[in-house]
Amino acid sequence: MTAAPQEQTIAAGDEESRSRGLARLVRAIGLLRESRLAMLGVAIVLFWIVVAVFAPLLAPFSPTANIRPMQPLLSVAPNGGRFWLGTDHLGRDILSRLIYGARTVLIYAPLATLSAYAVGIMAGLLAGYRRGWIDEALSRLGDLVLAFPALVLYIVIISKFGASGFNIILAVTLASGPGIMRIVRGLVLDLSGRAYIAAAQLRGESALYVMLVEILPNCRGPIIVDACLRLGYVVVTIGTLGFLGLGLPPPNPDWGSMINETRQFALIFPYMVVSPCLAVSSLVLGLNLLADGLREISARD
Amino acid sequence: MGRLIVRRLFYLVVTMLLASVALFLLFELSPEAVVVNELGPYSTQEQRQIWLEQNGFNRPPHERYLAWLSRFAVGDLGHSRLFNVPVAQILATRLGNTAILAAFFFAALIPLSLSLGALAGMKEGSWLDRVISFICVLTASVPPFASTVLLSAILVFSLALLPGTSSMMDGFSYRELIMPVAVLVLYDFGYVARMTRASMAEVMMTPYVRTALLKGLPYRRVILSHALRNALIAPFTVIMLHVNWLVSGVIVVEFFFAFKGFGSLVLEASLAKDLHLLEACTMTTVVIAVCTQLAADIGYMFLNPRIRFK
Numbered sequence: 023m024t025a026a027p028q029e030q031t032i033a034a035g036d037e038e039s040r041s042r043g044l045a046r047l048v049r050a051i052g053l054l055r056e057s058r059l060a061m062l063g064v065a066i067v068l069f070w071i072v073v074a075v076f077a078p079l080l081a082p083f084s085p086t087a088n089i090r091p092m093q094p095l096l097s098v099a100p101n102g103g104r105f106w107l108g109t110d111h112l113g114r115d116i117l118s119r120l121i122y123g124a125r126t127v128l129i130y131a132p133l134a135t136l137s138a139y140a141v142g143i144m145a146g147l148l149a150g151y152r153r154g155w156i157d158e159a160l161s162r163l164g165d166l167v168l169a170f171p172a173l174v175l176y177i178v179i180i181s182k183f184g185a186s187g188f189n190i191i192l193a194v195t196l197a198s199g200p201g202i203m204r205i206v207r208g209l210v211l212d213l214s215g216r217a218y219i220a221a222a223q224l225r226g227e228s229a230l231y232v233m234l235v236e237i238l239p240n241c242r243g244p245i246i247v248d249a250c251l252r253l254g255y256v257v258v259t260i261g262t263l264g265f266l267g268l269g270l271p272p273p274n275p276d277w278g279s280m281i282n283e284t285r286q287f288a289l290i291f292p293y294m295v296v297s298p299c300l301a302v303s304s305l306v307l308g309l310n311l312l313a314d315g316l317r318e319i320s321a322r323d
Numbered sequence: 324m325g326r327l328i329v330r331r332l333f334y335l336v337v338t339m340l341l342a343s344v345a346l347f348l349l350f351e352l353s354p355e356a357v358v359v360n361e362l363g364p365y366s367t368q369e370q371r372q373i374w375l376e377q378n379g380f381n382r383p384p385h386e387r388y389l390a391w392l393s394r395f396a397v398g399d400l401g402h403s404r405l406f407n408v409p410v411a412q413i414l415a416t417r418l419g420n421t422a423i424l425a426a427f428f429f430a431a432l433i434p435l436s437l438s439l440g441a442l443a444g445m446k447e448g449s450w451l452d453r454v455i456s457f458i459c460v461l462t463a464s465v466p467p468f469a470s471t472v473l474l475s476a477i478l479v480f481s482l483a484l485l486p487g488t489s490s491m492m493d494g495f496s497y498r499e500l501i502m503p504v505a506v507l508v509l510y511d512f513g514y515v516a517r518m519t520r521a522s523m524a525e526v527m528m529t530p531y532v533r534t535a536l537l538k539g540l541p542y543r544r545v546i547l548s549h550a551l552r553n554a555l556i557a558p559f560t561v562i563m564l565h566v567n568w569l570v571s572g573v574i575v576v577e578f579f580f581a582f583k584g585f586g587s588l589v590l591e592a593s594l595a596k597d598l599h600l601l602e603a604c605t606m607t608t609v610v611i612a613v614c615t616q617l618a619a620d621i622g623y624m625f626l627n628p629r630i631r632f633k
Contacts, residue, residue: 059457165334166341169612170605173571174589178605181593182349258466262575265468266590278468285472285579292476299469307464314460 053319060315066308073121074128081118082106086273088113095293107297110284116294119275120301126276127305130187131256134194138256139249141199146206147233151214157207164200172197176259180268187270190263194256205248209241243320250313254306261302277302331620335613342609343395347388350598354380360596361404395606401599405591410603413588418607420491421573421584427504428569429562436512437558440519441551447524456520459513467510467572471579474506489580503576510572515561522557526550556626563619567612 054060073080082103083089091113093105099115107116145164149157167175179193213219214237222236263269264278272279277298284294351357357380358371366374375381379390394401400410443455465473479487479502489499526532527550535545573586581587585604592600 059460162337162341166338166345169338169342169609171567171570171608171612173574174605174608177574177589177593178349178601181596181601254464261466262468265575266578267594281468281472288472288476289480292480295472296476299465299473303465303469306466307461310460310464 054312054315057315057318059311060318063308063311063313063315066304067312070124070305070308071128074124077121077125081115081121083115083118085114085118085122085275087115089115092287092291094291108291108293110280110294111287114275116280116297119280120277120297123275123277123280123298123301124305126270126274127257127260127302130190130260130270131253134191134260135198135249135253135256137191138195138198138252139202139245141195142202143206143238143245145199146203147210147237149203150207150210151229151233151237160203161207164203167196167200170197172259173262176263177266177268180263185263185268185271190260190270194259198252198256202245202248202252205244206241209244210237213237213240247313247317247320250309250316254309254313257302257306257309327624328617328621331617335617338613339606339609343392343606344388346602346605347391350602351387351391352384357598360598395602400603403592403597403600405595405597405600410599413600414585414603414607417583417585417588420582421577421586424500424503424507424573424577424582424584425566425569427500428507431504431508432512432515433562435508436515437519437555439512440516440558441523441546441554443516444520444523444554445527445546445550447527452520455516459516461513462509463511463513463517465510467506467575468579470509471502471506471576474502474509475579478502487580489577489582491583499580499582503573503580503582506576507569507572511565511568515558515565518561519554519558523550523554526554529553556623559626560619560623563615563622566615567608570608570611 054064083099089099089105090109091111093099093109093113095106095108097105097108099105105115105117107120109115110119145160149160170178175197176193179196180189183189183192210233219232219236222232227236260269260276261278261281264276264280265282267279267282269279270276272283280298281295284291288295354375355371358374359366362370362374380387382390398411400414402408403410403413406413439455439459443452446452475487478484485502486496486499487502489503491499532545532550535549536542540549570586573582573584574590575586576582577584577586578590585607588600589604589608591597592604
């Protein structure tokens with residue numbers, strides 16, 4: 023890879039590098055077309071993104087309106103509309119709650135993952151580039167966090183600080199940050215012997231510049247694959263917390279809480295719990311398939 | 324090898340000490356929070372003062388930490404407010420129950436995931452490999468909280484084949500163990516199988532396997548006595564480290580099936596804000612994590628002679 027001249031163009035023209043990055047992204051998606059399973063993953067994820075973005079247009083009812091309780095599938099609503107997936111025990115339209123629930127999960131999961139990556143990448147760059155005592159301290163701290171099972175960590179944090187969107191993001195950042203740090207640190211250690219790094223150091227660039235502009239863009243392959251997988255985990259985590267009654271406060275719909283609220287009726291009204299289960303599973307499946315496809319591409323390079 | 328074990332043991336102790344400091348800072352640093360949690364929000368200032376004095380909360384934090392730590396170290400884990408018994412007692416019972424669950428989980432997981440993974444990895448890219456790989460991704464995408472509900476809807480509610488709760492009210496019952504174990508295995512076997520597949524595929528590419536095949540040994544024998552042994556080293560580590568994942572997994576499953584185990588204990592302790600119990604549970608998870616890590620390292624050394632004789 024001719025990294026040194028390429029990096030200089032990035033420094034010279036931000037605009038140009040951005041359009042080039044975009045072109046590369048398009049090419050990567052083009053490569054994904056070779057794998058049918060990866061395309062299935064892309065389709066599922068895109069589907070849920072569209073649903074989340076256009077939730078107000080797609081949802082036939084308000085997700086929090088109590089209309090008529092325990093209506094079966096396809097029943098007719100008082101206003102002449104249809105409850106395609108029925109209503110729950112409080113008379114809320116399940117399809118509308120599913121649609122708005124996609125919005126909840128697709129806001130909080132990427133935000134939490136992004137926040138975990140911001141922390142993990144900075145810590146990993148610092149540990150791998152500076153080494154010495156900084157590396158030792160950060161790595162030990164990471165080992166400490168990773169010694170707690172993830173869900174136990176979430177439960178401890180949520181029970182201490184309370185359940186809110188912000189605290190969930192905080193908990194995910196704390197729990198996933200060290201894992202990301204380990205990956206980035208390993209990549210940095212691998213890259214830091216390269217000539218273009220030494221060249222940048224000789225030019226007298228600051229440590230921050232070397233880490234963010236020279237090293238980070240060259241670590242992106244494994245990071246992107248990991249991010250896809252991790253996004254899936256975070257979706258599962260948010261769902262699990264909702265399921266355990268530790269998730270986002272009601273009445274805002276989120277899939278895990280929907281399952282938890284209606285599972286006592288599962289014997290008589292199984293459709294109430296089955297649809298959110300299928301929704302969350304399909305989204306996670308989409309992300310996993312996408313990650314697999316991306317991994318195959320990056321392995322081929 | 325001896326030196327490596329000693330070093331790992333040292334890390335184990337350091338990690339546990341750091342974890343205890345973190346727990347102390349989180350739960351016990353502010354006496355105010357502790358006393359309000361203990362006596363309730365409507366207790367008077369006098370009551371709080373008396374309680375704090377009686378329980379030695381007027382000392383500086385580092386003294387309190389050392390006292391707390393030494394109490395912990397000799398096995399006095401305090402009193403559970405929720406169950407009104409010593410923490411050690413309820414913890415031991417619940418850990419025992421979860422150990423039974425874990426034993427059945429591993430007994431089902433290991434043969435299933437290793438055989439599927441080895442089958443898929445034998446011929447990378449074959450239709451068998453594709454089918455197995457897809458099944459693995461599919462099952463690993465259904466989160467445990469969803470599969471508990473889906474499996475119950477089918478096996479418990481529709482077909483009425485199995486009991487829907489595993490509270491073991493009428494004594495131990497194997498039937499009640501089936502659902503929790505099935506949910507855990509369903510979510511997890513895909514991951515271990517994929518690891519095994521990758522390891523097997525790698526071994527199948529090595530020169531010694533090619534030599535064995537080219538000199539005319541039967542395929543079966545090459546797989547069973549040449550490839551498999553080396554391919555199973557990596558999954559061993561994965562499985563050992565899965566004990567840590569299992570602690571997360573059992574929380575969901577035990578909560579849903581009302582199984583009286585360690586996972587539901589963690590959740591109950593945190594929902595009831597039973598501090599002593601929660602601290603003890605969290606420390607237990609850390610001990611489990613570092614011990615399995617140690618066991619995985621030692622086991623790996625025994626399995627892999629290249630590391631043993633370094």
